[in-house]
Amino acid sequence: MLTIATGNKAVAAAVKAAKPGVIAAYPITPQTEIVEQIAEYVAGGDLESRYIPVESEHSAMAACIGASVGGVRTFTATSSHGLLYMHEMIHWAAGARLPIVMANVNRALGPGWNTWAEHTDAFSQRDTGWLQVFVGTVQEAYDATLMAFRIAEDERVLLPMMVNLDGFALSHITQSLDTVELGDFVPPYHLPHAIDTANPLGYGPMTGPDDHFRFRWDIERSMRDARGVIAEVEREFAERFGRSYGPTEDYRCEDADVVVVAMGTLGKEAEVAIDRLRDEGIKAGSMRLRWFRPFPDLDLAGREVVVIDRDYSFGFGGVVAHSIKSKTGIEPYSVIAGLGGQEVTYNDIADFVRNRRPGTETWFGVSDHV
Amino acid sequence: MTNITMRSVTNLSAIPKEEYLYKCTSACAGCSSSLCLRYVLKAAGPDSVLVVPACCTSVIQGIYPGTAMNVPVYNVAFAASAACASGMSEAFAAMGRETNVIVYAGDGGTVDIGIQALSGAFERGTNFLYICYDNEAYGNTGMQRSGATPLGARTTTTPGGKPTTKKDLDRIVEAHNPPYMATACSAYPLDLYKKVKKALSIEGPKFIHILAPCPPGWRYPTEKTVEMGKLAVKTGTWILYEREFGKLSISGPSKAAMKKPAPLEDYIKGQGRFKNLSPDIIDLMRQQVQQNIQRLAREEAGVC
Numbered sequence: 001m002l003t004i005a006t007g008n009k010a011v012a013a014a015v016k017a018a019k020p021g022v023i024a025a026y027p028i029t030p031q032t033e034i035v036e037q038i039a040e041y042v043a044g045g046d047l048e049s050r051y052i053p054v055e056s057e058h059s060a061m062a063a064c065i066g067a068s069v070g071g072v073r074t075f076t077a078t079s080s081h082g083l084l085y086m087h088e089m090i091h092w093a094a095g096a097r098l099p100i101v102m103a104n105v106n107r108a109l110g111p112g113w114n115t116w117a118e119h120t121d122a123f124s125q126r127d128t129g130w131l132q133v134f135v136g137t138v139q140e141a142y143d144a145t146l147m148a149f150r151i152a153e154d155e156r157v158l159l160p161m162m163v164n165l166d167g168f169a170l171s172h173i174t175q176s177l178d179t180v181e182l183g184d185f186v187p188p189y190h191l192p193h194a195i196d197t198a199n200p201l202g203y204g205p206m207t208g209p210d211d212h213f214r215f216r217w218d219i220e221r222s223m224r225d226a227r228g229v230i231a232e233v234e235r236e237f238a239e240r241f242g243r244s245y246g247p248t249e250d251y252r253c254e255d256a257d258v259v260v261v262a263m264g265t266l267g268k269e270a271e272v273a274i275d276r277l278r279d280e281g282i283k284a285g286s287m288r289l290r291w292f293r294p295f296p297d298l299d300l301a302g303r304e305v306v307v308i309d310r311d312y313s314f315g316f317g318g319v320v321a322h323s324i325k326s327k328t329g330i331e332p333y334s335v336i337a338g339l340g341g342q343e344v345t346y347n348d349i350a351d352f353v354r355n356r357r358p359g360t361e362t363w364f365g366v367s368d369h370v
Numbered sequence: 371m372t373n374i375t376m377r378s379v380t381n382l383s384a385i386p387k388e389e390y391l392y393k394c395t396s397a398c399a400g401c402s403s404s405l406c407l408r409y410v411l412k413a414a415g416p417d418s419v420l421v422v423p424a425c426c427t428s429v430i431q432g433i434y435p436g437t438a439m440n441v442p443v444y445n446v447a448f449a450a451s452a453a454c455a456s457g458m459s460e461a462f463a464a465m466g467r468e469t470n471v472i473v474y475a476g477d478g479g480t481v482d483i484g485i486q487a488l489s490g491a492f493e494r495g496t497n498f499l500y501i502c503y504d505n506e507a508y509g510n511t512g513m514q515r516s517g518a519t520p521l522g523a524r525t526t527t528t529p530g531g532k533p534t535t536k537k538d539l540d541r542i543v544e545a546h547n548p549p550y551m552a553t554a555c556s557a558y559p560l561d562l563y564k565k566v567k568k569a570l571s572i573e574g575p576k577f578i579h580i581l582a583p584c585p586p587g588w589r590y591p592t593e594k595t596v597e598m599g600k601l602a603v604k605t606g607t608w609i610l611y612e613r614e615f616g617k618l619s620i621s622g623p624s625k626a627a628m629k630k631p632a633p634l635e636d637y638i639k640g641q642g643r644f645k646n647l648s649p650d651i652i653d654l655m656r657q658q659v660q661q662n663i664q665r666l667a668r669e670e671a672g673v674c
């Protein structure tokens with residue numbers, strides 16, 4: 001059904017379609033609209049879920065952990081400081097192998113108090129064992145949330161998954177949204193290690209070095225297997241619903257000499273910049289990186305690369321730029337831009353390409369390269 | 371929790387023979403909180419799940435892949451047990467299951483780091499039983515002070531004796547108006563057993579606060595662990611009561627003790643943690659005991 005929605009409402013609509021047994025959430029700007037909309041669905045009888053309005057994000061994730069192992073599908077949403085407040089339980093969810101799905105509306109971290117888009121919040125959870133996807137449109141926010149349940153709950157994966165959407169730049173803008181008749185695309189929840197009082201087990205007890213090490217390897221093995229599962233689910237989604245996704249969304253890359261790599265809404269914005277650059281005779285393309293964990297293999301051989309990072313690892317560099325450098329051996333031109341919602345237009349992105357200096361880093365609008 | 375059959379229990383022989391806590395756990399000799407857990411599980415029965423934060427119990431249950439318990443035990447982060455139990459309880463409700471969800475948490479995980487989640491779960495009306503077994507310090511990490519450590523007690527982080535009083539957890543929980551709350555003590559297992567049974571027969575958030583003397587922490591000989599609990603009750607330092615839908619009733623062992631409490635010195639003299647208390651501190655402790663006795667006696671009598 002074709003409608004219009006904000007990114008937040010698209011996420012809520014996908015959650016409604018997937019019918020979690022328990023939703024536990026705490027409101028935080030700019031995620032609030034997601035949990036408000038879900039609360040309305042539940043109150044209005046459109047969604048038969050148990051909604052737990054918790055007193056903190058730490059408790060939101062703890063409640064999802066209890067519900068998930070208790071035997072039902074779970075969902076929560078957060079942003080920024082809320083995500084960081086959850087951090088301990090974020091590790092716990094992955095370590096306990098619970099397929100919790102969470103929307104994270106990407107937002108900067110204080111101080112100062114800034115509610116606009118930045119990817120630092122999600123990247124701070126990089127090493128927790130969560131799958132992470134970044135979306136670029138309202139439609140994709142909906143589609144990725146639906147697929148998240150299917151991917152996370154696959155027995156070859158059994159890891160929690162985070163769907164990231166840019167604060168305000170996507171959470172609060174309206175675009176067209178085509179909702180689907182889900183059918184059996186997301187099967188009933190089944191967790192092999194759900195609590196069964198007829199088979200009493202100790203969950204997460206004290207564990208010695210050898211077993212701990214093996215459990216960590218199991219997470220990594222599942223993270224590797226997840227690549228195949230993601231591809232399978234995305235392929236089936238395309239067959240059933242006609243919209244296809246992959247590890248990256250490539251735009252005019254086939255013959256490109258220079259490729260812009262970015263995530264989220266800046267990755268979409270880059271497509272407009274590419275058209276402009278092509279008009280000028282610059283053979284440019286864009287590659288919007290969708291998956292952050294597992295990190296995909298990227299085909300960038302023989303191209304110049306401009307990476308836009310809406311994040312920074314202090315004392316080191318842009319997280320995406322360095323990930324690409326480490327994965328491909330290419331020395332990109334690293335642009336740090338859009339922190340805390342800084343305005344970055346397609347003209348700016350075109351300038352990044354025109355003025356590129358491979359192997360160097362610039363902070364857009366702050367240092368003087370651009 | 372309608373699957374719990376209520377039956378009259380007047381003596382220990384009426385307590386089920388089934389064991390849900392196996393022998394030879396890694397508990398310290400004389401550990402009273404593991405004794406309590408044994409009775410809690412007998413009262414709850416096999417269709418129960420324990421949610422356990424970091425505490426002595428997470429050690430007592432043993433090291434993976436073994437377990438000392440014959441019910442599922444869900445270990446969770448220190449601050450998270452009540453919230454985790456909320457999720458689990460709601461999941462069971464969504465599935466139409468009547469499994470008991472029981473948090474079994476120490477005092478640190480309850481009065482300190484876990485209190486926000488505890489408060490949240492009680493405010494939301496989570497259908498579960500929260501049990502705090504209180505050994506008045508961080509036991510499994512070697513007896514550091516907690517918010518439940520009493521005035522004057524020496525711990526490894528209050529080597530000169532704790533300068534402040536014990537946080538009154540029960541009055542904090544009471545302010546949430548749960549349908550059932552009670553205190554218990556490891557020296558009175560029948561009283562504890564009956565309270566757990568009753569708690570699990572009631573819908574909504576339930577709370578039981580157990581005083582659990584700890585030989586290495588309180589520094590008394592292991593064989594005196596029951597005696598120590600009895601002295602806490604007999605001196606009025608620990609008062610046994612239950613509060614059903616707001617109505618207070620003092621439990622049997624405390625009724626007599628409150629009329630004529632044994633001298634406070636009987637309780638503190640045998641504990642190394644109270645060694646060399648100044649007379650001023652003992653006076654303060656005595657005043658607190660008297661105030662508590664008077665407050666609860668007045669409330670039971672309906673005098674406010």
